[in-house]
Amino acid sequence: MSSGENVLSPEYKKALENLLFQLADDDFLISFRGSEWLGLAPHIEEDVASSSISQDTMGHAAMFYTLLEDLGAGKADDLAHLREAQDRRNSVLAERVNGEGYYMETPKYDWAYAVVRNFFYTQAKKVKMDSLRQSNYKPLAETAVKVNMELYYHLLHWKTWFIQLLNSTDEAKRRMNEAIELVMKDFGDVFSYGDEKTAIEQSGLIAGEDQLKEGWKSNMALPFECVAMKVPDIPEASAKNGRNGDHTEELASALTTLSEVYRLDPAAAW
Amino acid sequence: MSNLAMKSEEEMLEQFIERIEAGDKIEADDWMPEEYRIALIKLISMHGISEIMGALPEKEWVPKAPTLHRKLAIMAKVQDEMGHGQLLLRVAEDLLKPYGKTRSDIMQDLFNGDLKFHNVFHMDTKSWGDAGLIGWLVDGAAIITQTNMLGSSYGPYARALQRICAEEVFHAQHGEAIIMALAEGTEEQRTMVQEAINHWWESLLMFFGPASKETTGSSKQDITIKYKIRKKTNEQLRQDFFTKYIPRILSLGLKLPDPTMHYDEEKQMWIYQQPDWSEFKKIIKNQGPRSQARLNLRRTSYENNAWVRDALAATTN
Ligand SMILES: [Fe+2]
Ligand SMILES: [Fe+2]
Numbered sequence: 001m002s003s004g005e006n007v008l009s010p011e012y013k014k015a016l017e018n019l020l021f022q023l024a025d026d027d028f029l030i031s032f033r034g035s036e037w038l039g040l041a042p043h044i045e046e047d048v049a050s051s052s053i054s055q056d057t058m059g060h061a062a063m064f065y066t067l068l069e070d071l072g073a074g075k076a077d078d079l080a081h082l083r084e085a086q087d088r089r090n091s092v093l094a095e096r097v098n099g100e101g102y103y104m105e106t107p108k109y110d111w112a113y114a115v116v117r118n119f120f121y122t123q124a125k126k127v128k129m130d131s132l133r134q135s136n137y138k139p140l141a142e143t144a145v146k147v148n149m150e151l152y153y154h155l156l157h158w159k160t161w162f163i164q165l166l167n168s169t170d171e172a173k174r175r176m177n178e179a180i181e182l183v184m185k186d187f188g189d190v191f192s193y194g195d196e197k198t199a200i201e202q203s204g205l206i207a208g209e210d211q212l213k214e215g216w217k218s219n220m221a222l223p224f225e226c227v228a229m230k231v232p233d234i235p236e237a238s239a240k241n242g243r244n245g246d247h248t249e250e251l252a253s254a255l256t257t258l259s260e261v262y263r264l265d266p267a268a269a270w
Numbered sequence: 271m272s273n274l275a276m277k278s279e280e281e282m283l284e285q286f287i288e289r290i291e292a293g294d295k296i297e298a299d300d301w302m303p304e305e306y307r308i309a310l311i312k313l314i315s316m317h318g319i320s321e322i323m324g325a326l327p328e329k330e331w332v333p334k335a336p337t338l339h340r341k342l343a344i345m346a347k348v349q350d351e352m353g354h355g356q357l358l359l360r361v362a363e364d365l366l367k368p369y370g371k372t373r374s375d376i377m378q379d380l381f382n383g384d385l386k387f388h389n390v391f392h393m394d395t396k397s398w399g400d401a402g403l404i405g406w407l408v409d410g411a412a413i414i415t416q417t418n419m420l421g422s423s424y425g426p427y428a429r430a431l432q433r434i435c436a437e438e439v440f441h442a443q444h445g446e447a448i449i450m451a452l453a454e455g456t457e458e459q460r461t462m463v464q465e466a467i468n469h470w471w472e473s474l475l476m477f478f479g480p481a482s483k484e485t486t487g488s489s490k491q492d493i494t495i496k497y498k499i500r501k502k503t504n505e506q507l508r509q510d511f512f513t514k515y516i517p518r519i520l521s522l523g524l525k526l527p528d529p530t531m532h533y534d535e536e537k538q539m540w541i542y543q544q545p546d547w548s549e550f551k552k553i554i555k556n557q558g559p560r561s562q563a564r565l566n567l568r569r570t571s572y573e574n575n576a577w578v579r580d581a582l583a584a585t586t587n
Contacts, residue, residue: 032333035329035332035333035345036333038325038329038332038348038352039322039325039326039329039348039352039567039568039571040567040571040574040575041575042575042578042579042582043575043579044322044352044355044356044359045356047325047352048349048352048353048356051345051348051349051352052349054345055342055345055346055349058338058341058342058345059342061338062338062339062342065338076338077336077337077338080338081336081337103329103333104330106563106566106567106570108570108574109571109574111575111578164581164582164585165578165581167585168581168582168584168585169577169580169581169584171577171580171581172577172578172580172581172584175577257333257334258333258334260334261334261335261336261398262336262337264336264458265456265458265459268455268456268458268459269451269454269455270336270337270340270398270448270451270452270455
């Protein structure tokens with residue numbers, strides 16, 4: 001089924017929308033977590049580099065929300081700002097806080113967690129985009145090509161940090177290992193399609209969960225070899241599966257911040 | 271011997287002044303009088319650190335920006351500001367070399383209060399209107415002061431400013447777009463802009479600094495003009511700002527917070543109520559509404575990331 005045919009079957013459209021919500025919400029939330037780091041990165045050069053990545057990522061979220069708008073799912077801004085936590089389809093990993101504290105006060109964020117989360121997430125996103133380039137929904141395939149161009153640099157950036165910190169001081173290694181453990185605990189739903197698994201896997205939109213997981217693992221082999229470690233196992237999707245709308249409290253408070261101004265008057269021009 | 275050295279120092283100073291009078295650019299490795307170097311270090315490290323501290327009030331509004339489009343625009347802007355900070359600190363670092371000082375000394379000076387940052391960035395932000403106003407008028411004011419130094423006798427600073435000013439123009443347009451949307455919007459949105467103007471008015475007047483050192487007891491404008499680092503005085507810049515922005519503020523149907531403000535045709539200048547300059551002195555001594563909170567934020571993150579800097583140092587050595 002291609003976009004050339006104007007009529008999409010209801011099942012296909014449902015699977016497509018669900019997948020797009022997963023992609024859009026993932027990037028929307030992880031970009032938000034990145035922007036909370038603004039001004040607080042380990043050095044100024046890194047602040048410039050990582051805020052550029054967060055900005056690209058918000059741009060990707062906007063592209064996916066726009067694809068949803070084109071499908072008649074609603075206005076992109078409404079989809080990004082007005083949907084409640086239980087309607088969100090992002091992975092739990094993307095919504096997690098950066099560490100202790102609120103970004104407006106004096107947070108104590110953990111750079112090791114930032115590096116590991118972003119690296120693992122970006123590699124997962126890369127595997128998905130590579131698959132989506134062959135998607136039978138053409139607008140999505142075209143978007144994946146655009147996203148991929150920027151993703152190359154994001155991945156290189158986080159991979160460099162990952163290898164550098166794990167090959168450094170004992171403290172850095174300890175912190176990075178703790179971060180890996182923390183990130184992997186939430187990694188179960190990153191490649192999950194949730195209850196839509198069968199529909200999405202049969203749609204021809206994107207590869208199946210298992211194939212993506214294999215792609216992630218084989219891409220991770222080399223960087224892990226560089227730091228003399230084994231690629232961790234991806235856990236099964238846990239009871240809290242973000243793809244089904246199961247989320248932590250951390251998502252609800254993130255959404256309150258993200259939509260604070262828009263919610264004052266969603267009908268107004270901002 | 272000391273006599274000879276003194277003599278040549280004098281000659282060098284003479285030559286130096288001749289060079290800058292002729293419009294020649296001074297480069298980082300050229301000889302320069304101590305007074306010039308110190309004035310540049312103060313000016314450029316303050317400018318650089320202000321760009322970085324200035325990212326903090328706007329950062330508060332990055333996640334809250336109302337739409338996807340505005341989120342992207344404000345993210346790009348704050349990233350630019352950090353980039354300006356980076357560019358300027360590198361210029362300052364080169365000037366600091368003879369003293370054996372580095373960027374970590376600049377940071378320490380900030381934390382212990384020896385290095386000031388711009389008065390506007392000590393203020394609190396209350397609404398999305400403030401985020402728009404910062405872009406429109408604070409960046410607008412920055413364009414005016416920075417354009418004044420584009421011809422700076424110090425080459426590395428002049429070149430950095432060229433790039434910065436080009437980006438500042440986009441920032442001011444970004445801010446103006448936010449303000450126009452609000453000013454043409456709902457009652458609530460219009461109130462938001464008016465409150466933002468009221469809230470920032472005094473800070474904007476203070477932005478250009480006191481008219482003379484009689485106002486606050488000290489002013490660096492005389493040295494910087496003498497060495498051709500800048501052209502116009504603080505008051506001339508403030509007047510330029512009024513001339514550019516007062517008509518725009520009025521055309522959006524907004525009220526000036528100073529009801530006595532008017533243009534005196536005879537004197538050819540804007541007449542306005544002075545801000546509270548004792549308040550200005552307090553603010554730049556880090557006693558403004560958000561001074562301590564923002565310093566604390568930077569200090570905490572600096573300490574919090576110490577292990578990362580250690581780790582990087584260990585791998586590059
Ligand atoms: Fe700037
Ligand atoms: Fe700016």
